[in-house]
Amino acid sequence: MRAKRGSPPPRKAVVAAVCALIVAMSGAPPGHAWCDFLTIFNSGDSNSEGGFWAAFPAQSVPFGRPSVGPPAGLLTGRLEHAAQALGIPFLSPYLQSIGSNYTHGANFATLASTVMLPNTSQFVTGISPFSLAIQLSQMKQFKVRVLELVLEGGSLPPEDIFGRSLYTLDIDRNDFPSNLAAVGSDGFKQYLPQVVDQIAWTIRELYAIGGRTFLVSNLAPVGCCPHGCVVSYNDAVEQYNILLKEALRRTQSSLAGATVVYADIHAVKLELLRHPADHVCCGYGGGASNFDPRVYCGNTKVIDGTAVTATACADPQNYVSWDGIHATEAANKLVAAAILGASYLDPPFRLADHCGLQPIG
Ligand SMILES: *[C@@H]1O[C@H](CO)[C@@H](O)[C@H](O)[C@H]1NC(C)=O
Numbered sequence: 001m002r003a004k005r006g007s008p009p010p011r012k013a014v015v016a017a018v019c020a021l022i023v024a025m026s027g028a029p030p031g032h033a034w035c036d037f038l039t040i041f042n043s044g045d046s047n048s049e050g051g052f053w054a055a056f057p058a059q060s061v062p063f064g065r066p067s068v069g070p071p072a073g074l075l076t077g078r079l080e081h082a083a084q085a086l087g088i089p090f091l092s093p094y095l096q097s098i099g100s101n102y103t104h105g106a107n108f109a110t111l112a113s114t115v116m117l118p119n120t121s122q123f124v125t126g127i128s129p130f131s132l133a134i135q136l137s138q139m140k141q142f143k144v145r146v147l148e149l150v151l152e153g154g155s156l157p158p159e160d161i162f163g164r165s166l167y168t169l170d171i172d173r174n175d176f177p178s179n180l181a182a183v184g185s186d187g188f189k190q191y192l193p194q195v196v197d198q199i200a201w202t203i204r205e206l207y208a209i210g211g212r213t214f215l216v217s218n219l220a221p222v223g224c225c226p227h228g229c230v231v232s233y234n235d236a237v238e239q240y241n242i243l244l245k246e247a248l249r250r251t252q253s254s255l256a257g258a259t260v261v262y263a264d265i266h267a268v269k270l271e272l273l274r275h276p277a278d279h280v281c282c283g284y285g286g287g288a289s290n291f292d293p294r295v296y297c298g299n300t301k302v303i304d305g306t307a308v309t310a311t312a313c314a315d316p317q318n319y320v321s322w323d324g325i326h327a328t329e330a331a332n333k334l335v336a337a338a339i340l341g342a343s344y345l346d347p348p349f350r351l352a353d354h355c356g357l358q359p360i361g
């Protein structure tokens with residue numbers, strides 16, 4: 001990926017991870033598709049969104065969230081690329097009732113999902129009703145239905161798939177903004193252990209239905225935008241990530257035969273966001289960031305008496321940030337590559353040891 005306007009290329013660590021991936025992949029014969037994981041079950045939020053627009057077609061979400069969806073595949077981004085590298089086709093959203101095929105797993109993620117049960121409605125604050133506990137219930141229901149319908153085949157995985165699946169969790173960013181404003185960052189820090197406990201509990205529940213391999217993304221630098229970082233947010237995010245990492249280690253050691261991997265998305269994203277000249281592709285205002293929190297991507301607002309619209313750039317491949325909140329496709333590829341390259345994972349987990357990785361992109 002070229003960086004915007006003469007800014008330095010992605011920093012060394014990310015480049016190293018991408019190189020590691022290319023080396024890892026070159027060991028696999030072309031088109032080779034062996035993999036220990038035949039399916040992926042993903043829980044998450046807009047970073048791996050699949051279901052929101054299936055459940056609420058053509059609904060615009062209030063409170064500044066994008067009223068137009070970004071280009072197809074953008075939100076599913078890094079999950080999609082990681083899956084592609086494992087030779088797993090696009091995952092159907094669990095909430096998509098028409099045309100779904102769950103042979104290779106299911107995507108339970110919806111835009112604006114939280115780890116904790118929301119105390120508010122989607123129609124009030126835009127928070128998804130499909131929080132992590134609901135997504136877990138859906139996963140359990142999915143297994144029950146697979147066992148019931150096992151003879152029908154067609155668009156469901158085999159009944160013995162649950163131990164040979166990769167369970168990905170990429171959720172927590174919406175637990176931050178929705179609460180930070182209300183309780184302040186100090187108040188929020190007291191709430192962090194509950195979020196982490198909920199994730200650890202979810203992994204134990206998934207283990208109980210057969211899951212053995214879990215890949216959990218940490219919290220990206222949500223307090224940072226291309227225009228800088230908010231210190232109090234950042235502290236809370238870093239503290240959250242430390243707690244999460246510890247909880248995942250404890251969870252792994254308490255579950256015989258389980259691999260619980262912490263994916264340091266935060267480090268990858270921070271590297272990407274530190275480009276001084278990075279602009280938002282779909283934003284408004286020009287200047288150093290082309291980002292104005294009053295007008296999100298696709299929206300039109302009257303500012304200083306003039307109606308202005310935040311429109312998309314023509315070359316998103318040159319940007320890290322799509323809309324000031326979500327990563328671009330190009331950045332998602334770098335994040336996916338960094339995950340596949342193992343150096344951002346704890347414990348070090350080489351997917352290349354489990355699958356003949358295929359090129360992404
Ligand atoms: C919702 O309220 C309950 C009870 O007051 C609380 O335990 C829970 O943490 C709250 N959830 C969120 C997301 O604020």
Ligand SMILES: *[C@@H]1O[C@H](CO)[C@@H](O)[C@H](O)[C@H]1NC(C)=O
Pocket residue numbers: 089101102103154155
């Ligand atoms: C679902 O996808 C699998 C694998 O891609 C394919 O073999 C199967 O025929 C599909 N099922 C239906 C009903 O299209």
